[in-house]
Amino acid sequence: MTAAYDYEALGLVAGLEIHQQLDTATKLFCNCPTTLREPEEATHQFTRYLHPTRSELGELDDAAVEESKVEREFTYLAYDTTCLVEADDEPPHRLDEEALETVLEIAQLMDMTPVDQANVMRKIVVDGSNTSGFQRSTLVATGGAIETSDGPVSIEDMMLEEESAQRVEETDAGVTYSLDRLGIPLVEIGTGPDIRSPEQAQEAAERIGMLLRSTGKVKRGLGTIRQDVNVSIAEGARVEIKGVQSLDDIADIVRTEVGRQAELVEIQDELEARDGAVHEPRDVTGVFEGTDSGVIAGALNDGGSVFGVRLEGFDGLVGREIAPDRRLGTELSDHAKRHGAGGIFHTDELPAYGVTDDEVSSLREAVDASPDDAVAIVAADSAVASSAIEAVAERAKTALDGVPEETRGANQDGTTRYLRPLPGAARMYPETDVPPVEPDPSDVAVPELLTEKVDRYQADFDLDAGLAEQVAYGRRMPLFESAVEDGIDPTFAATTLESTLTELRRDDVPVENLTRGHLEQVFGMADGGDLAREGVPDLLSALAAEPDRDAATVAEEAGLGSAAEDDVREAVIEVVERNESQVEAEGMAAFSGLMGECMGALRGKADGDLVSQILREEIQKRA
């Protein structure tokens, strides 16, 4: 299983779905900001239930039906940055234009063709992550391609959709979601099934990530980009793996999934040779009366039952490892868990967990199992155990056919777990509250690629290759570009944004508190000669510690040389003289009008109290 696989011989086919949050001013279907919040900041909360509905073609989606079998109450946290639209208590507004423009830019970067008319759809999702019970999603463009070193990878489609609510907490009673994330625009990019190796999958994901960041309009940081990977091998089946958090994990995930499918195919071959079969589950509670097994005794004491299923010909196969530390038994257990059970026990791992040899023998007897067979059991509340063992038997039956098509979730360790059946077209129906839009790509500029930026920064700004790449790929790239445009020295700006901030972070300065506004102010002060460049790190540390304060004030307090009183007086006198007749006519009444002009002349570099004091003095002199 750890052996390297010949991916070509196995017929590996993989595709990617990349989900990236857009950094727009407002959400996709309302005018709330796209600001993330902490659960403690919630201003109120409410609870809801969801019920699956039919598509316009009259079908119910398998995935939605399975999800809704568990009746759950969802709690939603709302904020002063969320409105009735997120609460599903107001119809959606029109599709956000900034988001549409951004995806059209991305479409151009991937050589895609926009559709003539984009229809907003409702994609049924009843796990509570959308208050409405569906995710609004729009197909915007199709038919593009990106390059990788192993050849081009086609881009099949690009969707503009709303981000789901963030899961905060899960208890037996239900799940708590936070509404801050719900409705942030999300672009979904789906590649064709062209990827033939784990390395190519990773490279394609990196390339798409670079193209997305080139727009300068995507959110950065943990959770703002998510990758789903679709993997199949020739004898396997299409498996959609959701929620790969890091680009670096993609190759591993693909390798592990190929291994899992190859193992399942071998199990299938073995079962075929053994004439394997799955029998009807039976109530085997009697076997475990007075058992020493804590888990089983616990369930029985609560009035529960034990159900078992005879897996004919499965002996040794249920315990066979199919992915690191995961067995066929783990797959069966995943299905039992979906139906509310804690998991399963199976004869390949028994006797253990307090279950004795005698009990195993009686269990085999109770379901007529021979030594070549395996038996899986579930102990739980009677109704739960009965439905869980059915799910286990269903999954065991699919082992006879090889690899089941399904949606799986990525685990931290590179393995995956069963989530639900593959969703189908039946989960989609039109969002009639939002009129279709006709994308107009003619006005959309093609953004410069990050790779192109790296070259330009070196050529035009004399940055060395390393710094140029750091800045271009860094999350403060848009700030760098606007600062340079405002006349800030490129090397100084680049060094501050990359080296200085990195050094400060290493010194445990909370640089994440520094906003674009802070940095712009600091650049302005340094550029205007009000702040020595040597003072920049100290000022940034001070600002990071007190992010609510004004840079000029902090600089002055820290003795970092804000505009000196003489400079302020000089600027004020200039303003007063320019408005001499007004000052003579109105006296102190001219103050408020001139104050604004003075602050403007000083470009925020001086403390307002100081300007006010000097302005009063100068007016008094002349009145």
Place this chain on the structure above:
Amino acid sequence: MTQTPAPGDRVRVERADRTYEGVLLPSSTERQLVIKLEGGYNVGIDREPATLEVLETDVYDVETAQAEDSASEVEFDDSLPTISLISTGGTIASTVDYRTGAVTAQFDAEDVLRAVPDLAGRANYRGRVVANILSENMEPSIWQDLARAVAEEIEAGADGVVVMHGTDTMQYSASALAFMLETPVPIVFTGSQRSADRPSSDNVMNAVSAVEAAKSDCAEVLVCMHATESDTTCALHCGTRVRKNHTSRRDAFETVGAQPLGTVDYDDEAVTFHGEYRERGAADLAVTDGLEEDVELLKFTPGMDPAFLDVVEGSAGLIIEGTGLGHVHTDLIPKIESLIHDGTTVVMTSQCLEGRVCDRVYDTGRDLLEAGVIEGEDMLPGTAKVKLMWALANADDTEEAIRTSLAGEIQERSVPWTAGR
């Protein structure tokens, strides 16, 4: 193949260098084709310069796709009460119309049972469709049909009646039934603010709670809708005191001038009443369904053209929604006086909605009283309109009927902190 493609056909469309394959949808226009692609997404494709090829015909029967084949088989259970479900249309029983793309009512009461499986096991149901309209299209004649249908259901043995109604004009229909019917059983109006085609619709909880209220001991006309944004509690409002006070929220319905009469807890399904009500069986069934339809409701605002009063000349009745304690521009008073002189009954209500009309405080009010205007007490303007229609057709003394509370529409004491009727 060169046949003309029809909605429901699987087609291939080639346009520029792109090819789209999917099911042709009825929302296509002359300019654009709308196609459902394999993955479920709909896209619009300009007809020019696209070429279209039919791959397979009638993949879907789009006309009847929403309807299910099997009729619901509901077994009769002697131990359960019988509840009549009456449908008038509206969001609670609606689905998306894929020709217009709008949400319309297409379900009869049977469909409601199928759409809300949670109703099963609570009662034996009788289903009946009185209308299939959006509630903004409600007419007084349908109130009469509805009142007669409810009475027939009660005569046929219903232990309670649930009326599924669009939310826009639910308060008017509830008021109408409150005046037209003496009822020995609960009559509960319910609907949904968020359409039934969304998994989050409030239709399930509202319908379940309405059925529980219809099984209760309160033989009144009630409105049962969400009490809060959460799916936790429904409020039971007196039909003549309730008002839709929000365009879209689940908890749009509020009792004005009082607290709701009762609540239904969705968790344990307990129905609790917080004020006095007429008990089940206390009244004998009686229908008094005459209505004088020639009654208008006029909202006075600054700058109003006095010619609006000419429009109601000769009408049987006029409800004025005045300002404050019940006022209009002084210049309008002579015209109102002449209307009354010519036989129009004029009732003053307030656009404050909360509080009681009192035309004895300021000169304008005293002049209005002098002119013959009847103070509408603390009646909601919409309720007053329905009541005047009913009173003009049925009461011996219209003015006395207007001043007297007939169905909880007037409160003798202003105690808004207590549960109303």
